[in-house]
Amino acid sequence: MPELPEVETMRRGILPIVGSRVVQLHAPRGRCRPILIRPALAAMTRRIGGQAVTAVDRLGKRVVLRFPRDESLVFEPRMTGLVLVSDPPDTEHLRFGLELAGGPVRHVWYWDLRGLGSVRLLNAGQFESELGSDRLGPDALAVTRDELRDRFAERRRPIKVALLDQQLLAGVGNLYASEVLHLARVHPERSCDRITAAEWQRLHAALREVLEEAVRYEGSTLSDGTYRNALNQSGGYQNHHRVYDRAGETCPSCGRGEIRRIVQAQRSTFFCPKCQTQRK
DNA sequence: CCCCAGTCCTGCGGGC
DNA sequence: TGCCCGCAGGACTGGG
Numbered sequence: 001m002p003e004l005p006e007v008e009t010m011r012r013g014i015l016p017i018v019g020s021r022v023v024q025l026h027a028p029r030g031r032c033r034p035i036l037i038r039p040a041l042a043a044m045t046r047r048i049g050g051q052a053v054t055a056v057d058r059l060g061k062r063v064v065l066r067f068p069r070d071e072s073l074v075f076e077p078r079m080t081g082l083v084l085v086s087d088p089p090d091t092e093h094l095r096f097g098l099e100l101a102g103g104p105v106r107h108v109w110y111w112d113l114r115g116l117g118s119v120r121l122l123n124a125g126q127f128e129s130e131l132g133s134d135r136l137g138p139d140a141l142a143v144t145r146d147e148l149r150d151r152f153a154e155r156r157r158p159i160k161v162a163l164l165d166q167q168l169l170a171g172v173g174n175l176y177a178s179e180v181l182h183l184a185r186v187h188p189e190r191s192c193d194r195i196t197a198a199e200w201q202r203l204h205a206a207l208r209e210v211l212e213e214a215v216r217y218e219g220s221t222l223s224d225g226t227y228r229n230a231l232n233q234s235g236g237y238q239n240h241h242r243v244y245d246r247a248g249e250t251c252p253s254c255g256r257g258e259i260r261r262i263v264q265a266q267r268s269t270f271f272c273p274k275c276q277t278q279r280k
Numbered sequence: 281c282c283c284c285a286g287t288c289c290t291g292c293g294g295g296c
Numbered sequence: 297t298g299c300c301c302g303c304a305g306g307a308c309t310g311g312g
Contacts, residue, residue: 001304076307078289078305078306078307079289079304079306080290080291114289114291115290116305117306155282157282157283161282164306174305224291266285266286266305268304
């Protein structure tokens, strides 16, 4: 499940396409259901055909290709999407392709096993209304400590659940939420309005530390093997998870607690009951 | 404001 | 050996 580190790795992998022109768009037809591609290829071609990629950005968990006239091609991988410049894992789940000229890269592919993701071309107005600051919080790697506290502190929701809310903070998903809370020694069920100043400080530091380290390792490839970088290679951060998917193991921080799995908002949370205390 | 269940989708692994 | 079921969870929706 691509979160900030995985999507940032995809973004860096396709950076060499900046300056290349779009020759043709492709929508390969496998046997699976089509994903959301909007607008249809003909209209998309009219708007960006022949145009050069001016930048490759990341917006939370999305990869954004910028084109002239404020057009943005937005790849949203959701659970199993990959943005690739090399051959995809298979052709069956290949969903979208961008044929390029004038640079080192011939194709950008969008591959998506489960097909929950999407590829959308947005003009400036659509981009602002669908992905603007009203809809998406500050990036988890750019947020300041005060901003983090101000946006979260009044809310009466468990901090783990709040961290997954992209409107509050963009980029954190289920895996890194558990990792960040563990490093910050904050219990996942703690209500935001009961988190202390010292804990906001630790949370802010842990966000940076975990996400930056995960970016250095090019993200996490879980046992399902789905996530790959733009060159179809596995990430390395899965070997550095402290709690995620490690229920029953001994906590690597304190060496005493046994990592527990609980369910919050219908998703797994992993934490150490000894390091991460519910009450102060 | 917050919570919950359901929805999309596919592959995999547990249980029988 | 094969089949069914549940699970994985990002983003969204509808109802309480």
